Each structure stands twice: as structure tokens, then as C-alpha cells.
Amino acid sequence: MSIVSYDRLTPHQQQLVHRLLPPTRSVLREISGPACQYGRHHWTLLENDIPVATIGLACRNKENRTEVHLLNSSYSKMAAFKKLALHVHRKALSLHPDAIHVHISPPRDNGFISVWASIGYTSTSEEFRIIGTVEDRPPTLTFKSVSDRERHLFLSLRNDAMRQIDKSYQLTLHDFIRMSELKSFPCLVYDGALPIGTLIWRREFGSIVLDEITRAPAYEGHGYGPRILDSFFHKIHHLQSRSFSTSCLSTNRNALALYDQQFVSDIQHTSSWYTFRPQISR
Structure with missing residues (x-):
């Protein structure tokens, strides 16, 4: 050997x-x-x-x-x-x-x-892998694809938000480039003209995979988590997708609390x- x-x-x-x-x-x-x-x-x-x-x-x-x-x-x-x-x-x-x-x-x-x-x-x-059905919900936030000039803003917002998350890590510019090669879609999340977070999603076998949601630490307690999720559901509902999945650690209580049981159809221990x-x- x-x-x-x-x-x-x-x-x-x-x-x-x-x-x-x-x-x-x-x-x-x-x-x-x-x-x-x-x-x-x-x-x-x-x-x-x-x-x-x-x-x-x-x-x-x-x-x-x-x-x-x-x-x-x-x-x-x-x-x-x-x-x-x-x-x-x-x-x-x-x-x-x-x-x-x-x-x-x-x-x-x-x-x-x-x-x-x-x-x-x-x-x-x-x-855990959370699988759910997509419902069209009223959007209150907007998503914007990340331009070349906005890459550093995206990485700064995302990495700052992930510093205190268990088993998380910092993304680099190299990672960002690889995301596009692997057909992932990084987005900036805006409340009006104010960038408040980031989101990464992709398509997989006809379904939508939500890889990550982040909210800037400065806006903790402002109720942005549910608003990001509702606005994302509105976006993918109009892409003719009716199901989504995401992964979540048992230690990330804030993320687990986002996914209410009304639209969760299955939870798998992965x-x-x-x-x-x-x-x-x-």
C-alpha cells in the first residue's frame, strides 16, 4: 500500500x-x-x-x-x-x-x-437537506446579478456575514469565478438602493437549489431573513419552478427558523x- x-x-x-x-x-x-x-x-x-x-x-x-x-x-x-x-x-x-x-x-x-x-x-x-414547495409570495426586496465591478462588494458582504457561522469559510475571487463556471448564480440583495445581503442559487435536475442566504450583520433583527426568502420564492416561481432544496447545519438556528413547516415537504439527514x-x- x-x-x-x-x-x-x-x-x-x-x-x-x-x-x-x-x-x-x-x-x-x-x-x-x-x-x-x-x-x-x-x-x-x-x-x-x-x-x-x-x-x-x-x-x-x-x-x-x-x-x-x-x-x-x-x-x-x-x-x-x-x-x-x-x-x-x-x-x-x-x-x-x-x-x-x-x-x-x-x-x-x-x-x-x-x-x-x-x-x-x-x-x-x-x-440536513430541506426540500420544499415554492409558493408565489409578495416580493419586498430585489436581487441583482453581480457585475465585475460589484464582485468585491458581494464578497465583502457575504464573508462578513459568514464569520460567525459554524463550519463556514471565506470565499475568494477565485471561488466567485468558479461559481459561474459551475452554473451557480450569485446575487446581491437590495432593499431599495441599500445592499443588505447576498444569495447563491443554481438549477439541479429541474429543481432550484438555494446554496446560501446571508444578511449583513449590521441589519440583524430587522426581519430581513423571511423577506429575502419570500422575494426569492417570487423570483423562482416565475421561472416555472415549483420545488427547491437547501442545506442547513443543526447549529445554525437562525437559518433553521427561516423554513416554516408550511412549505417544507421533506427533511433529510445528509x-x-x-x-x-x-x-x-x-
Whole structure:
């Protein structure tokens, strides 16, 4: 068995890694670029030159803290995955992070859970996919596509709003460009002439996926969350779409409160987050 960086794999081996990975529902998780000097990495364990386990790592700076996210993990052999998990965990520790978060999907995969728990990771939050029907509601806000000149305004509003959100990260100009390549639609949200937030959405198999809503911290308590959602429903209703989905963490109470039960048709538990805190483990 050998552990190899993804960029050193042959094109055929890279294809096998993508087959090993389950399809993701989160565009943002796919495009998140380097937000600290260590950037992103992905390792694969090979057995007889065939990928049998794979784990990705992204290092991010947030509020003067360094956090590592372990993402896009999969395996076909448990012993290989355990060996790779220990290798990637040591790589993560070498970055001296304040916390290491691992994303587990599917959420009840006992193989994933047992391996990370044996290293010292504990459950910290759950992620849910909310599916609902679209109702035409009176719009009180307007959405504007982001022009080249407005990219920095969009990133500033969005990143400022996300600083206190659990498991969130800062988007870069590189991420913004990648969003358009992946057919996502970033928008600025206006109350009259005042920009108060951002929104990112996309089409997926005839439905609408709402990747993210943000509201500038300065306008907390002004009731903008429901108004953004109602105005968005009006917009996509006139695009002839009758259903939408979004993802939300169990720790994001404000976001969960937005989606009242009147238009929610299904809630799916899609993944879990486990966390290792080095300062506690020393």
C-alpha cells in the first residue's frame, strides 16, 4: 500500500478516485479555494495501483484561527481508510490548527464514525437537506446579478456575514469565478438602493437549489431573513419552478427558523460533522 497525492495520480487513477467518491450536493464545498497559506490537498491510498481510500484536506483562516476541514472521504477497504485517516490526521496536526473538522457522509456510516472516533474526534453537528414547495409570495426586496465591478462588494458582504457561522469559510475571487463556471448564480440583495445581503442559487435536475442566504450583520433583527426568502420564492416561481432544496447545519438556528413547516415537504439527514480539538487533546 502507498499513499499518494491526488495530483501525482495518473489520469486513470484520478477517474477511479472520482468513482469512489459519492456525488456531492454542495457546489460550495467543491469550489472552496485556499484561504490560508497551506491551501488544499487530497491524498489517496493505492493497493496494487488501485485507489481504495481517499481523503481531502482544506486549511482555512477564520477570525485569527486556523481550522482544517477534512472533506470528500471515501473507501472500498476499511483497513486502508484507517491507515489513510491516521496519515491525514497527522498532516492536519502539523498545521497547528485550533480545530480539525471532518465531514462524514452518509451520516450513519459506522466505518467512518468508528475510525475518526478512535483517533479522538467527537460529534459536533448534523447537516440536513430541506426540500420544499415554492409558493408565489409578495416580493419586498430585489436581487441583482453581480457585475465585475460589484464582485468585491458581494464578497465583502457575504464573508462578513459568514464569520460567525459554524463550519463556514471565506470565499475568494477565485471561488466567485468558479461559481459561474459551475452554473451557480450569485446575487446581491437590495432593499431599495441599500445592499443588505447576498444569495447563491443554481438549477439541479429541474429543481432550484438555494446554496446560501446571508444578511449583513449590521441589519440583524430587522426581519430581513423571511423577506429575502419570500422575494426569492417570487423570483423562482416565475421561472416555472415549483420545488427547491437547501442545506442547513443543526447549529445554525437562525437559518433553521427561516423554513416554516408550511412549505417544507421533506427533511433529510445528509451528513455529520466530527471535530478534533488539539488543545484539549494535549
